[in-house]
Every structure is written in structure tokens, then in C-alpha cells.
Amino acid sequence: MKVGYRWLQEFVDIPETPQQLADRFTNVGLAVDALEIAGSDAIFELDVATNRPDCLSHLGVAREIAAIYGSELRTPKFQLREAEHRAADVFSISISDPDLCARYCGRYIAGVKIGPSPDWLKARLELLGVRPINNVADVTNYVMLGLGQPLHAFDADTLAGQQIIVRRADLDEKMTTLDEVERQLDPSMLVIADAKRAVAVAGVMGGAETEISSATKNVLLESANFDPLSIRKTSRALGLTTEASYRFERGADVEMARFACDRAAALIEEVAGGTIFRDVIDVYPRRRTPVTATLRRQKIQGFLGVPVEDAIVEGIFQRLGFNITKHSHDGWTVEVPSHRVDISREEDLLDEIARHHGFDRFPSTLPKWSGFGSHLPFESDERFLRSRLAAAGYSETIPMAFSDESTERKFRPQIEPVKLINPMAENEAVLRTSLTPSMLRTIQWNTYHGIRDLQLYELGKVYWDGGETRSLIIAATGSLRPKSVHEAEREFGFYDIKGDVEDLLRSFNVAMQSAVNSVPAYYHPGRSVRLGDLVVFGELHPDYARDYKMRNRIYIAEFDVQLLFESRMRGSIEAVPRFPSxxxxxxxxLSKGIKYAEVEQAVRSVAIPELAGVEPFDRLESGSFPESKYALAISLTYQSEDRTLTDDEVDVFDRRILESLTERLGAELRQ
Structure with a gap:
């Protein structure tokens, strides 16, 4: 929301510079995103909270300034010259759905002359980023920016039956809006209609057939108040957001509708001529019931931390326009002004006291705590997991959980994704079924920005139609070790990702047992491994890498985190062995094709209690042995808990193990 410093000065005296005023705005909760000096003026760009629609105008911001400085607020003064003819004799207005339209005011202005706006009006609009159109349309925009009330001007001669009907759209009804787009309407949408057709989408945009043009002679001016939820739904359904819908869907001041209509009519007469017919046509079926709120005196100290003097509290209420209807020993009851749609309860009043008394006057103290805290399930395991990954050189990424359906089906074709009812974008229409696409997008983004050596991980949720689970993905690409004066560059490879997977499983005391299940299609078929349902890892398939325009090989590993944590075996503490190993x-x-896992299984099947460990340490594919064979060197470690083993005992163990290897695998002892 842009507001001009000089325009604000027309509503209230400002004793400080624009820079000082910007600081004041921030202190009362109106964040200043930017301050631009434009010649002798200054433009504030304010970040107005969604619950403060009263600040979406210069008058509303001026109210805050008046409360800050204790200045007097000046509402616009104007002279309304009306003719003898009554507007109600020319036009009729009716509301068929008062739940969606609380009030509708109309002014009939005859004999206007459409043309460019005067320079002062065009300059003020352009300074705030609004494009001038013509004198009548510019007046409606000017009044909206000044008072916060959206208005619309119809070419009265194009309205059939000389009447306005505020109703719901008919089934399959269509109309063309001002942007020359034909809109498909439905009965959930409120429209402004004449005797034959819809001529505007209520609170959103007018129709092309009734817009103000150079041929317009007579104008019907609309100033209404619509239900915020209805406008929000209509705007989202049509994909159409305007300055009017932005204000209506947050809540406009119903009591401002008539004043703004009169103000706009007077300005139109000033800049476009014409005759204002007598009396505004004001259809107000359900008058606003004043809202009251009560503030207890002891609640101020209990909620804000320190007491605030009665005179200060009452002064803040008066400066903000709150009418104190009751003042007792217990506290105050106030009538809330119509423009403050965000005030309805005691906590809202406390917020106003804190804002205008000054947040810096309240001590920074933590509330007393008499309860206890506890970790979420698996929280300690997740912290340990993050620590291990960080120690291995991986950095965490936290992307959004949204994706597009076509991408998700490429990676998880068998899973039905959860579709969002109201997605933020077309490529964010479903919840992700896999962490892989978002990880590849992260790698792609970094690569495009010149960061090619990456080790990343994400610990997050994946979803399907009916459930969700936590998952872990680690990914690496580029160089594991950069080139230096001492050693050459080394690319990250399959055995590096395998080592990282083994390290994680070992840290959770989970055995690494391979399975024969097939790996997903996006893995390289010859450079990937699945370990049951626990983890699958390997190189990304080149076809998928090309889709993301990746030149380097990408290695990924996907874990079922919950299964990893549930499979964890708590380590036991053992005494230091008393006897040597x-x-x-x-x-x-061995014959080629025999895997080391089979060798280890044959060794352990002998069931020697003193066998403390077995591991391979060398392998030869060729040498002074047949081509159908390969040489494998293994190390056997023996140790007893109650004595020192002798060479004779160990010789017996070796013979038993060799016999098992020969019987099971046809192994020979290499000479």
C-alpha cells in the first residue's frame, strides 16, 4: 500500500520528517517496506496486515498518525450541489441477497463530459503508481485511495430497465469484464445486474458493456459494501485480483459507503461537469449493530506485564475514535468505530494499548513456567542423524513440500498424490510423493549458479493419498576432494555414497543386508543397490540427469527414516578384553560370480565362538591362476574371553573354516 506524505498532511498535521514518520509507523505495527523521495513529496510503501483494512487508505493511515502525535484528524470537506430532480425517480436499486451485500449506495449524475483528468489529479494518481484513464474513472480511484472505499461508475444509458439488482449469478451465466475477458459465473458469485444481464462482478470488476467511454453522458455511481468471504472466493475462483477486491475481502467500512459516494459525486461534478440528482439511493437492509468490547484494568498488567495509567488508556481510546460507554473500578467498555473491523474482544484492546503506549515501555520478561517439556518421538534420533550427516560433509536443505503431478509420477508412478484444492501455482498442485525431485531441483539451481561440488541432504515428509511418512535423502555430485598442490582432484563416486550409507547404518547398529528387489527406474541399473525397504542408493539414471540438464554424475540414497530408527539396536558396553587376539x-x-557376502556366510556358519571378526582386505582379478577364478584375501581375528589361544587351537579353527569354504563354495587356498 503506497501513501503520499503531502496527501497525508491534508488529513492531519505531521510535526516530523518522512524519515522520522517511517520510524513511528514501524513502532505502531505499520511496517515500512520502502520510503521513496519524489521531488518535494515522499512515498511510503506500507506492509499493511490483513486484519487492518482500515489502513488501506490515506484517511486510515492519517488516523494512526493522529493517534501517534495527538493531532486532530481532518475529514475531507466538500460542497455537494444537488438538482431538484430526485435520483430515485430515475433509477431503482434493490438487493436480493443482503447476506452478501450489506449496503448499496447509488448517485445519478447527468450530463457529464468525459475527458482527461486535470493535471493535479493525474499527478497524484501517477505518484502512487495508478494509471490515469479518464476524469470519471480517475475520481473513483482517487476516492478509493483517499477514503478506502472502492467505487464503480456505470454508463447509466447502457443499463437496461434503469435499475440495479444485486443478486447471485445464474447457473452458466457469462459476462465480459473490463479486461475484455469473458468470465464464466456460477450461483456462488454475487453480481451487479440490470433488468436483463449481469453488468459487474460485485466487489471485483465491472463489465465491458457498461464502462465509462467518451460517449458517456449520464453516470450511475456505485458505492457498496460486500461480504469479505464472498469476494475472496469469487476473486480466487475467477483468478482475478483488483484494488477493489483487495479491500473488500479484508473488510470495508460499511458506514463509509455513503460519504465516499457523496465525495466522489462532488469531485465528478468538479472535473467532468454534470448535474447531481437529489438524494443518494441508499439501500441498507440491515443496519450495523455497534460492537462493544470490555477491558479489565487488572488484565493490562497481567497481559502486558506492567500497569498503565487510566489517563493514558483513555487518551489512547479517544485518539483512536473509541467511544467509552462505561468506566468503572473494574475497567472500561468501549464502542468500536465501524472502520475497525479487527476489534471485537479484550485482547484486541490490549494490543491497541501496547501499540500506542509503546512496546519499548514494557519489560522483556519470560512468562513463568510450571510444566515440563519432552522431545517429540524420534527427536533425539533425528538430532543424532543430522550430526552424523554434518560430520560427513553434508548440508541440509529445506524446500517446499509442493510439486506438480507429472514430475511426481515420473518418480513414483504407483503412488496417488494428494492434490491441493487451492494451489498457489500450477507447478505446486500436489504434495510430493518423493524427496528426489526437490533435491534434483536444488542441485540444478546450485549448478546454474556456479556451485558444482555438492553434498546435500533433506529430512522431511512425503505424502500419498491416505498417509504420510518421514524420509531421508542424501545426494552428492562433483568433486569429493578438490585439486591441490599435493593431490589431484577426485570425483565423488559410487563407493563414496556406499560408504556414507554404511556409516549411517553402522552408527545406528543396523546390519547392511542387500535384497534382490529391483531398484526404481530413475536409478542406474548397474550402479545402484536396494537394502530391502530400508534404503536404496546409487547413481541417478543418465536419462533423468539429462532432464535436469546435469552433466556430472549424481549419486543419491533414500532412507525410510522411521524404519531406520525402529531398526536401531542400542549398543552395549563391553569390558576391554583381558586376553590378546x-x-x-x-x-x-574363488570362482568369479561368488560374492563376498557368501564367503562371510560360509565362514560364520562354522559357528566358532572364538571368531571375533572377519573382513576382506585384498582382491585380484588376474594373476597366476585360471581366468575363471579371482583371488580374495580375508583376515580372521580370534579371541577368547577366558584364556590366551594357542597356535594349535587356531590351526584347528582355520582348517574347519577352509573345509566349510571348500564344501560350500569350492574355494581353494592360494599357494
Whole structure:
């Protein structure tokens, strides 16, 4: 919302500079996004909260300034010259749905001359970023920016039956709006209609057939008040947001409708000529019931932390336009002005006291706490997991959980995604079913910005129609170790991601057991592994990498985090062995195709209690042995808890293990 410093000065005296006023705005909760000096004027760009529609005008902002400085607020003064003819004799206005239209005011102005606006009016609009159109349309925009009440001007001669009917749209009714787009309407939308057709989408935009043009002679001026929820739904359904809908959907002041209509009519007569017919046609079926709120004196100290003097409280109420209807020992009851649609309860009044008394006058104290806190389920496990990943060189990413359906189906074709009823964008219409697309987009963005060496992870939720679960993805691309004067550059590879996966599983005491299940299609078929339902990891398929315009190989690993945590085995503390261990190395000849997992299984099947460990340490694919064989060197560690093992005992263990390897795998001891 843009407001002009000099325009504000027409409503209230401002004793400080624009820069000082900007600080004051911030202190009372009106955040200043920008302050632009434009010649002798200054333009404030305010970030107005959604619950403060009263500040979407110069008058509303001037009210805040008057409360800040204790100045007098000046409402616009104007002379309304009316003719003898009554507007109600020429036009009729009716409201068929008062739930959606609380009030509708109309003024009939005959004999106007459409043309460019005077320079002062065009300059003021242009300074606030509004494009001048013609003198009548510019007046409606000027009054809206000044008073906060949206208005619309019809070419009265194009309205059939000389009447206005505020009603719901008919089923399959259509109309063309001012932007030359044909709109499909439905009965949930409120329209302004004449005797034959809809001529405007209420509170959103007027119709092209009844707009003000150079041929317009007679004008019907509309100033109305519509239901905020209805306007918001209509605006979203049509994909059409305007300055009018922006104000109506937050809540306009119903009592401002008539004053703004009169103000606009007087200005139109001034800049476009014409005759204002007598009396405004004011259809107001349900008068506003004044809202009252009560503030208890002891609540001020209980809520804000310190007491505030009665004179200060009453002064704030008076400066803000609140009428004190009752003042007792317990507190105050006030009547809320019509423009403050955000005030309805005691906490709202306390907020007003805090804003205008000054937040800096309240001490920064924490509330007393007599309860207790506890971690969420698996919170400690997640912290440990993040710590391990950070130690391994991975950085966390936190993207949005939204995606588009076509992308999700490429990665999880068998899962039905959760579709959003009101998505923020077309490519954010579903909740993600996989963490992989968002991770690839993150890598793509970094690559485009010159960051090619990446190790990233995300710990987040994935969704499907009927449930959700937490998942972990780690991804890496580019160089693991950059080039230096001491060593060459080394690219991140498959065995690096495998090592990181093993490290995570080992830190949670989870065994790494491969499965024969197929890996997803977006993994490279020869460079990927699945470990049951727990984890799948490997290189991204080149076809998918090309879709994201990636040149380097990308390695990813996806974990079912909940299954990882549930599979975790708590480590036990064991005493330091009292007796030494003995290590024996065996060099075996095995047929190609035999995996190390089969070798280890054959060794452990002997069930020797003293066997403390077995691990491979060398492998030869060729040498002084047949081509159908390969050499594998393994290390066996023996240790007893109650004695020192002898060489004879260990020789027996070695023979038993060799016999098992020969029987099961046809292994030979390499000479």
C-alpha cells in the first residue's frame, strides 16, 4: 500500500520528517517496506496486515498518525450541489441477497463530459503508481485511495430497465469484464445486474458493456459494501485480483459507503461537469449493530506485564475514535468505530494499548513456567542423524513440500498424490510423493549458479493419498576432494555414497543386508543397490540427469527414516578384553560370480565362538591362476574371553573354516 506524505498532511498535521514518520509507523505495527523521495513529496510503501483494512487508505493511515502525535484528524470537506430532480425517480436499486451485500449506495449524475483528468489529479494518481484513464474513472480511484472505499461508475444509458439488482449469478451465466475477458459465473458469485444481464462482478470488476467511454453522458455511481468471504472466493475462483477486491475481502467500512459516494459525486461534478440528482439511493437492509468490547484494568498488567495509567488508556481510546460507554473500578467498555473491523474482544484492546503506549515501555520478561517439556518421538534420533550427516560433509536443505503431478509420477508412478484444492501455482498442485525431485531441483539451481561440488541432504515428509511418512535423502555430485598442490582432484563416486550409507547404518547398529528387489527406474541399473525397504542408493539414471540438464554424475540414497530408527539396536558396553587376539590371513581362489557376502556366510556358519571378526582386505582379478577364478584375501581375528589361544587351537579353527569354504563354495587356498 503506497501513501503520499503531502496527501497525508491534508488529513492531519505531521510535526516530523518522512524519515522520522517511517520510524513511528514501524513502532505502531505499520511496517515500512520502502520510503521513496519524489521531488518535494515522499512515498511510503506500507506492509499493511490483513486484519487492518482500515489502513488501506490515506484517511486510515492519517488516523494512526493522529493517534501517534495527538493531532486532530481532518475529514475531507466538500460542497455537494444537488438538482431538484430526485435520483430515485430515475433509477431503482434493490438487493436480493443482503447476506452478501450489506449496503448499496447509488448517485445519478447527468450530463457529464468525459475527458482527461486535470493535471493535479493525474499527478497524484501517477505518484502512487495508478494509471490515469479518464476524469470519471480517475475520481473513483482517487476516492478509493483517499477514503478506502472502492467505487464503480456505470454508463447509466447502457443499463437496461434503469435499475440495479444485486443478486447471485445464474447457473452458466457469462459476462465480459473490463479486461475484455469473458468470465464464466456460477450461483456462488454475487453480481451487479440490470433488468436483463449481469453488468459487474460485485466487489471485483465491472463489465465491458457498461464502462465509462467518451460517449458517456449520464453516470450511475456505485458505492457498496460486500461480504469479505464472498469476494475472496469469487476473486480466487475467477483468478482475478483488483484494488477493489483487495479491500473488500479484508473488510470495508460499511458506514463509509455513503460519504465516499457523496465525495466522489462532488469531485465528478468538479472535473467532468454534470448535474447531481437529489438524494443518494441508499439501500441498507440491515443496519450495523455497534460492537462493544470490555477491558479489565487488572488484565493490562497481567497481559502486558506492567500497569498503565487510566489517563493514558483513555487518551489512547479517544485518539483512536473509541467511544467509552462505561468506566468503572473494574475497567472500561468501549464502542468500536465501524472502520475497525479487527476489534471485537479484550485482547484486541490490549494490543491497541501496547501499540500506542509503546512496546519499548514494557519489560522483556519470560512468562513463568510450571510444566515440563519432552522431545517429540524420534527427536533425539533425528538430532543424532543430522550430526552424523554434518560430520560427513553434508548440508541440509529445506524446500517446499509442493510439486506438480507429472514430475511426481515420473518418480513414483504407483503412488496417488494428494492434490491441493487451492494451489498457489500450477507447478505446486500436489504434495510430493518423493524427496528426489526437490533435491534434483536444488542441485540444478546450485549448478546454474556456479556451485558444482555438492553434498546435500533433506529430512522431511512425503505424502500419498491416505498417509504420510518421514524420509531421508542424501545426494552428492562433483568433486569429493578438490585439486591441490599435493593431490589431484577426485570425483565423488559410487563407493563414496556406499560408504556414507554404511556409516549411517553402522552408527545406528543396523546390519547392511542387500535384497534382490529391483531398484526404481530413475536409478542406474548397474550402479545402484536396494537394502530391502530400508534404503536404496546409487547413481541417478543418465536419462533423468539429462532432464535436469546435469552433466556430472549424481549419486543419491533414500532412507525410510522411521524404519531406520525402529531398526536401531542400542549398543552395549563391553569390558576391554583381558586376553590378546590372534589374526590369521587366508588367500582364497574363488570362482568369479561368488560374492563376498557368501564367503562371510560360509565362514560364520562354522559357528566358532572364538571368531571375533572377519573382513576382506585384498582382491585380484588376474594373476597366476585360471581366468575363471579371482583371488580374495580375508583376515580372521580370534579371541577368547577366558584364556590366551594357542597356535594349535587356531590351526584347528582355520582348517574347519577352509573345509566349510571348500564344501560350500569350492574355494581353494592360494599357494
Amino acid at each position: 590372534i589374526r590369521r590371513d587366508l588367500s582364497l581362489l
